[in-house]
Amino acid sequence: MEQAFRFSLPDRRVLRLARPCRFFHPPGSFLVTNTAPITAEELNRPGAADLAARAQDVSKVYGSGDARVVALDHVSVGIPRGRFTAIMGPSGSGKSTLMHCMAGLDSVSSGQVLIGDVELTRLDDKRLTRLRRDRIGFVFQAFNLVPTLTALENITLPMDIAGRKPDREWLDTVIDTVGLRDRLRHRPSELSGGQQQRVACARALASRPEIVFADEPTGNLDSRSGAEVLGFLRSSVREMGQTIVMVTHDPAAAAYSDLVLFLSDGRVVDQMGDPTAEKVLERMKGFDRPGSDA
Numbered sequence: 213m214e215q216a217f218r219f220s221l222p223d224r225r226v227l228r229l230a231r232p233c234r235f236f237h238p239p240g241s242f243l244v245t246n247t248a249p250i251t252a253e254e255l256n257r258p259g260a261a262d263l264a265a266r267a268q269d270v271s272k273v274y275g276s277g278d279a280r281v282v283a284l285d286h287v288s289v290g291i292p293r294g295r296f297t298a299i300m301g302p303s304g305s306g307k308s309t310l311m312h313c314m315a316g317l318d319s320v321s322s323g324q325v326l327i328g329d330v331e332l333t334r335l336d337d338k339r340l341t342r343l344r345r346d347r348i349g350f351v352f353q354a355f356n357l358v359p360t361l362t363a364l365e366n367i368t369l370p371m372d373i374a375g376r377k378p379d380r381e382w383l384d385t386v387i388d389t390v391g392l393r394d395r396l397r398h399r400p401s402e403l404s405g406g407q408q409q410r411v412a413c414a415r416a417l418a419s420r421p422e423i424v425f426a427d428e429p430t431g432n433l434d435s436r437s438g439a440e441v442l443g444f445l446r447s448s449v450r451e452m453g454q455t456i457v458m459v460t461h462d463p464a465a466a467a468y469s470d471l472v473l474f475l476s477d478g479r480v481v482d483q484m485g486d487p488t489a490e491k492v493l494e495r496m497k498g499f500d501r502p503g504s505d506a
């Protein structure tokens with residue numbers, strides 16, 4: 213087992229991790245969509261190729277008998293490529309479950325999940341791990357940086373572990389976009405929370421993943437640092453064409469997105485393009501009243 217958590221870095225140092233790398237096997241949240249909840253038929257049409265990820269008629273049921281919980285109830289949703297999508301909804305509405313299923317971190321009870329054209333629900337564990345490593349980026353509420361490595365080493369770690377050389381030009385673009393050029397030799401303890409999260413964002417983007425799942429990325433940050441990180445995520449979408457899905461409880465954070473997907477009781481109940489914090493807050497108030505989902 214121990215062998216699995218030891219990695220040789222390019223300079224021959226050996227990194228030992230107490231646990232598996234969480235940025236490959238993360239718990240988190242998000243996803244998203246076009247303008248209205250997408251039907252399984254629409255998801256299958258030829259033009260659906262501009263979707264970075266899709267859930268088709270996905271249900272997820274936990275437990276059985278009296279303990280049975282339907283966390284996702286026949287969800288069909290597409291995540292448009294090159295857009296910033298936020299997922300919101302009341303506690304227990306299924307946001308994390310949807311993200312875990314979309315990112316291949318949890319199995320579905322029925323239905324299909326695709327990243328690009330690859331159906332995750334058909335892959336064995338080994339292929340699924342490789343797909344997550346090579347095609348998906350993750351950002352978590354806890355930054356999950358390796359404390360003994362510098363900012364730059366943290367950013368390139370997933371590629372070092374995968375034995376891939378970073379694309380120098382792209383790496384420079386990412387580093388400049390997150391504004392970390394003069395902090396690359398610092399260790400995480402020498403960086404502010406906002407800077408650490410920007411390192412984590414750069415790590416997620418450095419390998420040019422098809423999609424980034426961000427799980428409450430500003431949950432541990434003060435509002436100013438949170439705004440920096442959200443501004444960076446948004447510019448990575450606008451300027452670099454990245455696809456990002458973010459789960460958040462914060463209407464101000466959702467306002468940075470292009471599109472908000474609302475979940476309630478395991479179903480997609482609404483969506484909002486060009487969101488503002490006020491409009492999102494107003495929509496969320498509707499969920500406080502029983503029976504006011506739709």
Ligand SMILES: Nc1ncnc2c1ncn2[C@@H]1O[C@H](COP(=O)(O)OP(=O)(O)OP(=O)(O)O)[C@@H](O)[C@H]1O
Binds near residue numbers: 282283302303308309
């Ligand atoms: N492992 C599990 N076993 C049993 N029930 C679960 C499990 N995980 C989630 N659930 C249930 O599934 C439903 C959806 O949970 P989920 O965590 O996806 O909601 P959420 O919208 O992310 O909530 P929050 O905003 O509080 O994080 C809830 O009723 C939850 O209790």
